[in-house]
Amino acid sequence: MSKVFTSGRRAMLIGAAAAVATNLSREVAARPAAEGPWAVELFTSQGCSSCPPADMHLGRLARRPDIVALAFHVDYWDYIGWRDPFASRETTERQRAYARTLKQRYVYTPEMVVDGIGHDTGRDPAPIEALLSRAQARATRRATPDLSRALGGPLSIRLDAYPLDGRIADVTLAIYDRRHTTPVRSGENQGRMLENFNTVRHIELVDRWDGTARSWSVPGERIGPTQGMAVLVQETDHGPMIGCNKLEPAYSG
Template identity: 90%
Template sequence: MSIASSPGRRSVLIGAAAVAAGLSREVSARPATEGPWAVELFTSQGCNSCPPADAHLGRLSKRPDIVALAFHVDYWDYIGWRDPFASRETTERQRAYARTLKQRYVYTPEMVVEGIGHDTGRDRAPIEALLARAQARATRRATPDLSRSLGGPLSIKLDAFPLGGRVADVTLAIYDRRHTTPVKSGENQGRMIENFNTVRHIELVDRWDGTARSWTIPGARIGPTQGMAVLVQETDHGPMIGCNKLEPAYSG
């Protein structure tokens, strides 16, 4: 695999190819008239450029109008530190975005905003500009209604939405709210790395044709303190049509 560098980010060329603890009543995330908006960070504990973007995502994760998700990629594991949260699946998600957004390479850190644009995520202004762009283009959102009782299944509901004959991907991401990891080797050796909203499982729930639908996800798949996000986007990692989150109470 060929590796390239660019200022402020680590790059690799593309291949050819609130369920609060102890709460017993049902809680839900109801559709909003605008947003929330999806921000996906592709990061690695093995990359010394990533901690500022990790911290930025942590701040974004506290905003109710943002679905903030961290996807840990595995292509930096060879340089001295194996990221415990990295997977081939998350790396492939980043590569799919790179193809859709016509990037020459994938890099870390990279924040993809609403599936329409990307930046390193190290600074606030470019991400806010991408969010403003997403908000300006959205005349209507297919925001999923999420609900779950403690330990029970997750219910996902979508009202009818005009897709114009297209189909959309309905994707579930299950994530840990926060991790602190002492890094013992590699570029971040000796640092305590804080990660937020670390995705531990992602799955395509269904392909959706825009008719009113509902789905049920077994509760056994979701840990008692994990967050849940549902992304609705044009097929093959296109622009977001809607998203929402449901997560336990958190302070930090």
Template identity: 45%
Template sequence: MRLIAAQFLCLLTLIVPNFSYGQNAPVVVELFSSQGCSSCPPADEYLVELAQKRDIIALGWHVDYWDYIGWEDIFAHPAFTERQKAYARALNERMIYTPQFIVNGTESSVAGQRAEVAALIQKYEQLAPGADLSIRRMGTSYEITLQNAYYSGPYDVHLVSVSPLETVEIYRGENAGRRIDYANIVTEWHNLGRWDGLWPTTFETGVLGPGRYAVLVQYEDNGEIIIADWVN
């Protein structure tokens, strides 16, 4: 009888959502940065600090449009630049720039001012998530289950891989001679599919490589991120 009870308790533990209504979910803080931008190191330093906080999912997206001025960012990818452009369209901004912080997919901080970003984080950490999210390990992959959206979708379900911390010595360009720490550098970005927000739906990650992974549930066309969490 005790063995059966213990097994039942383990099953309950597996299916309880990571976050649900009435609980605070992590705040997603995205930084668009470049190793070729002389204004970016203070923002990069701030992201290193934010990455150490358990209630924040800090993501460093490195863009490629400053590569021509003397130093090619080793973490940059054209797809990351496209994500920033999509945010510019969604937020009605006329241009893209670095550094740029975006909090929960909805608000942008011009020039990455610490006080402004901190105020946005404080604002969004008070809000309950917009859906229930549960994550279950299945061998070498994970199942991500979504349900009970406050508003119907469609939502894009993103899987983002990051390298937790790397140090780069820069020899040319605007930051020549500097040695800079970078945190939670985005290395891969996949769309697991779309969720209508109406019915419980499970997505599978497939086999994950090295590094940490986060899941972001974001309204279509780079809208609000209603819930997010670390997968591993």
């Protein structure tokens, strides 16, 4: 397990070639689920030799309809010989925010944060399934956003009224690439062909929510034709998830 202290090293991002899966045929509406879905956020780096097993695990979780699986590539390992083309300071800061909320001594890769309540490396499925079971047990009701989008049009987000009891929740949009294959030419993974899934390319706070019925619209030009969209609803400042959902292109063949 690679790790770095929260006050530690930083590096800069540089681009590299990557291929996005094609054969997109249409958009589909995301159907709210009464008992989920549940969020799994992987903090990973192509410069980390411990990360590929967790990357593949996330790829398997991404196929599950009850999981919103997102990969956030961090930039603090770029200095060791390979600059991750998908890393950004924003994703690194999201991991550091979770470290503060979850009272971690340091950030590390790979790290899977499950529904904002706990974390593990993600290389072994068993601890992640245990955290998912814990998330399911604590939730009597989810604020699952209803997502819909016509092909090429704006993304519509709708939330029914939810009893936040005076608390505030963050409504966050993540836009992600479904799959990338990257030949790594240097660093700890030199010579490997890495597979990455649901790689977040853009994340933004849509609004802060007080629990009243609301709807939002995100312009379609912000979203690429092959990209997936996820909306996370969680207690403010990276607290536990209240609800989440995803909307992904459907593939032909």
